[in-house]
Amino acid sequence: MFDKFMQSNYIEVFVVPWGIRLITAILIFVIGRWLAKTIVKFIRNLMLKSKLDEILVKFLGNIAYALLIVIVVLAALEQLGVQTTSALAILGAAGLAVGLSLQSSLSNFAAGVMLVIFRPFNEGDFVEAGGTSGVVETIDIFKTVLRTGDNREVIVPNGQIYGGTIINFSARDTRRIDLVFGIGYDDDIRQSKEIIDAELKKDTRILGDPEPTVMVLELGASSVDLAVRPWVNSADYWGVRSDLLENIKIAFDKAGISIPYPQQDLHIKEVAELKSVS
16 A cells, blocks of 8 residues: 555655656657747748848848757757756857867858858959969859869868958959060051051950040050050950950061060170380
């Protein structure tokens, strides 16, 4: 009789309350996880409607979901009577240790977030960043992949890109070509400028607005330097530049206009040998 009483009392005092707590903790976890997914989905939809980058939306969504799951797990453990203060202290210490060991990776991560938010360049742009230049293939959270002109793949950590100077050659629709042609001091400056103007007008890829300029840049040590500055669409930059160098050189040769190279004149003076007078 006493054993039955003790067994009944044990069930009422320990088993039933713990069973209720366990069921409540499970319900908290299940419902909390469902709420976390719903909230994250709602946040992602809001960010997508705000036209944020899909990579950033996905990443921020994953972080929000992880934080919500941590809160749900702590709430479930609290229901079971676990001291969550100690658990939070352990998590904080572990997070600090991981953060110190992955300091460079976190720096690249932060730089990647900034690149995705502010977008100094997009995929397909030709840029010079992180000590290299090339076409942007992909922009990830930790790294950016560039394709060089000779079709090499260069992986640059985002920290190096965001922490340095970024030159985006594709940011504008048009670019100015800066060329310098040196002619001899005996050559006709006006004739040379007319030849250059004629070659500029022949190329239909050169824009009329703004107009190309041809002017005397400098009276150099061995040449009169003419600056040639036409404007073109960014996609035509290298083709037009190469063609102008070739065509103007050929036109100068036909007109007998020289393109001098640095040289030095050496003057030798003969000194009469002094003869001794006997």
